[in-house]
Amino acid sequence: xxxxxxxxxxxxxxxxxxxxxxxxxxxxxxxxxxxxxxxxxxxxxxxxxxxxxxxxxxxxxxxxxxxxxxxxxxxxxxxxxxxxxxxxxxxxxxxxxxxxxxxxxxxxxxxxxxxxxxxxxxxxxxxxxxxxxxxxxxxxxxxxxxxxxxxxxxxxxxxxxxxxxxxxxxxxxxxxxxxxxxxxxxxxxxxxxxxxxxxxxxxxxxxxxxxxxxxxxxxxxxxxxxxxxxxxxxxxxxxxxxxxxxxxxxxxxxxxxxxxxxxxxxxxxxxxxxxxxxxxxxxxxxxxxxxxxxxxxxxxxxxxxxxxxxxxxx
Amino acid sequence: xxxxxxxxxxxxxxxxxxxxxxxxxxxxxxxxxxxxxxxxxxxxxxxxxxxxxxxxxxxxxxxxxxxxxxxxxxxxxxxxxxxxxxxxxxxxxxxxxxxxxxxxxxxxxxxxxxxxxxxxxxxxxxxxxxxxxxxxxxxxxxxxxxxxxxxxxxxxxxxxxxxxxxxxxxxxxxxxxxxxxxxxxxxxxxxxxxxxxxxxxxxxxxxxxxxxxxxxxxxxxxxxxxxxxxxxxxxxxxxxxxxxxxxxxxxxxxxxxxxxxxxxxxxxxxxxxxxxxxxxxxxxxxxxxxxxx
Numbered sequence: 001x002x003x004x005x006x007x008x009x010x011x012x013x014x015x016x017x018x019x020x021x022x023x024x025x026x027x028x029x030x031x032x033x034x035x036x037x038x039x040x041x042x043x044x045x046x047x048x049x050x051x052x053x054x055x056x057x058x059x060x061x062x063x064x065x066x067x068x069x070x071x072x073x074x075x076x077x078x079x080x081x082x083x084x085x086x087x088x089x090x091x092x093x094x095x096x097x098x099x100x101x102x103x104x105x106x107x108x109x110x111x112x113x114x115x116x117x118x119x120x121x122x123x124x125x126x127x128x129x130x131x132x133x134x135x136x137x138x139x140x141x142x143x144x145x146x147x148x149x150x151x152x153x154x155x156x157x158x159x160x161x162x163x164x165x166x167x168x169x170x171x172x173x174x175x176x177x178x179x180x181x182x183x184x185x186x187x188x189x190x191x192x193x194x195x196x197x198x199x200x201x202x203x204x205x206x207x208x209x210x211x212x213x214x215x216x217x218x219x220x221x222x223x224x225x226x227x228x229x230x231x232x233x234x235x236x237x238x239x240x241x242x243x244x245x246x247x248x249x250x251x252x253x254x255x256x257x258x259x260x261x262x263x264x265x266x267x268x269x270x271x272x273x274x275x276x277x278x279x280x281x282x283x284x285x286x287x288x289x290x291x292x293x294x295x296x297x298x299x300x301x302x303x304x305x306x307x308x309x310x311x312x313x314x
Numbered sequence: 315x316x317x318x319x320x321x322x323x324x325x326x327x328x329x330x331x332x333x334x335x336x337x338x339x340x341x342x343x344x345x346x347x348x349x350x351x352x353x354x355x356x357x358x359x360x361x362x363x364x365x366x367x368x369x370x371x372x373x374x375x376x377x378x379x380x381x382x383x384x385x386x387x388x389x390x391x392x393x394x395x396x397x398x399x400x401x402x403x404x405x406x407x408x409x410x411x412x413x414x415x416x417x418x419x420x421x422x423x424x425x426x427x428x429x430x431x432x433x434x435x436x437x438x439x440x441x442x443x444x445x446x447x448x449x450x451x452x453x454x455x456x457x458x459x460x461x462x463x464x465x466x467x468x469x470x471x472x473x474x475x476x477x478x479x480x481x482x483x484x485x486x487x488x489x490x491x492x493x494x495x496x497x498x499x500x501x502x503x504x505x506x507x508x509x510x511x512x513x514x515x516x517x518x519x520x521x522x523x524x525x526x527x528x529x530x531x532x533x534x535x536x537x538x539x540x541x542x543x544x545x546x547x548x549x550x551x552x553x554x555x556x557x558x559x560x561x562x563x564x565x566x567x568x569x570x571x572x573x574x575x576x577x578x579x580x581x582x583x584x585x586x587x588x589x590x591x592x593x594x595x596x597x598x599x600x601x602x603x604x605x606x607x
Contacts, residue, residue, distance in 0.1 A: 021454070029466070140587070144587055145542045145546055145562075152583070155576055248454075259550060270458070270461070274465045
């Protein structure tokens with residue numbers, strides 16, 4: 001299979017998933033017990049207002065008609081109108097998306113920067129004290145709720161230790177963003193590192209025990225060179241797929257962390273909209289989050305196929 | 315002839331299951347992580363059960379003349395912004411959070427295991443159908459879908475575990491489906507099939523006891539994830555509703571006083587980390603004990 005064919009097949013496989021995702025997001029509104037319009041508007045709402053909202057959401061039409069209209073709107077890039085802000089939900093999401101994307105990219109970079117060296121050390125010193133320490137720390141880390149870790153970092157570096165980082169907000173300009181984003185990104189990264197270190201160490205060990213590494217060693221190459229030129233290259237392949245699998249978790253983590261650090265991203269938009277019972281915006285953000293994850297899975301698979309041609313023939 | 319091989323197959327399963335249990339009984343106290351996890355969890359569960367006995371104040375008793383106090387003989391961990399005893403809120407919070415976490419792990423465990431068993435065993439259309447739903451749920455980040463569902467269903471403990479169930483079953487299905495696919499090629503399965511046993515008997519008497527271990531091991535790590543999710547929902551104001559104490563809403567209200575009274579947010583946080591650590595150790599030890607050599 002050529003790379004083009006592989007990408008084509010992956011794109012085809014995406015269709016049912018994206019279809020299912022839209023169905024789930026669409027039906028969320030019907031999970032609301034009783035009349036969603038009344039629940040959203042509250043008990044005080046007049047019957048006329050409820051009827052108006054029901055009509056504007058098309059709740060008075062049969063389900064399949066509603067879904068068809070919903071899909072039609074999405075196909076035109078229209079995610080509905082916010083009940084609170086009175087502008088289109090898509091506009092609100094687009095406005096805040098850069099903040100969230102920044103956070104995702106920065107935390108991915110930090111996560112890789114922290115976990116790759118640690119996993120490498122743990123794998124090289126397997127079953128020695130260093131390895132045990134590196135493996136034990138993440139065990140504690142796994143129990144930290146992401147938001148609590150954020151608060152602890154905030155307490156340490158936002159309020160004490162010379163306050164090197166601001167306690168919240170997005171900052172101005174590239175370096176302003178970078179400075180404000182550092183603590184939130186570090187939080188998300190630290191939440192992810194335990195999982196990354198674990199899988200990376202395992203795959204590195206597997207590579208180190210493989211025959212070509214033995215061959216490289218028996219050729220008399222230095223251990224450093226074996227590690228850099230032979231082992232690490234192959235380990236990068238598994239790194240990519242491990243990262244891809246965990247990015248869904250990372251994306252979800254940003255939702256909560258934005259709240260802790262008062263970052264105006266789409267996660268914060270979602271939480272605020274929940275309290276304003278702004279249904280279309282919640283729907284829109286949920287959909288955008290899911291699409292992001294589906295795309296990340298696609299890109300990781302393509303990257304994997306590029307790095308490792310064997311994948312394409314499975 | 316076929317009846318004999320059927321019974322033989324059952325004996326084989328029975329033997330291996332018994333061997334598992336005997337091994338477990340002999341080794342559990344020699345597995346450090348299992349013992350440590352059990353001890354930590356035991357302390358937390360005992361404290362939650364004995365809440366009225368080990369606290370001097372009700373979790374919602376306000377004392378507006380003594381707000382934001384430091385620790386004293388009357389208030390071991392001090393008081394919060396409404397003069398409520400932090401220690402008793404912490405202990406009663408354990409009750410609420412552990413209760414929901416337990417329920418939130420049982421339902422996905424049952425549903426996910428069952429779906430995985432059927433999908434793996436029957437394959438074909440059943441499998442395609444199950445995988446379709448799994449792929450949809452997996453496309454959503456965990457927290458995003460749970461939060462969106464809690465929003466749609468409304469907050470409150472019942473809706474929290476319904477939401478977690480809708481999201482959580484997929485992991486069990488994936489694990490069990492994979493296990494069943496491997497087990498299907500084993501000798502005892504071929505024996506059971508050629509012995510002419512009914513599908514029902516094969517599924518629940520032969521297949522389930524052999525694959526369920528993986529579900530049990532996963533459930534232990536899953537409950538950590540669930541506790542974190544429940545506490546996170548509480549923190550965001552979507553979980554256990556005030557005035558019922560919950561570690562999440564305690565941290566959220568404590569965050570306001572971070573600059574002056576850092577302990578208000580930190581104590582419940584430590585409680586979460588402690589409990590989660592206990593569960594993680596337990597999961598680690600259990601995996602060691604139950605995994606066949």
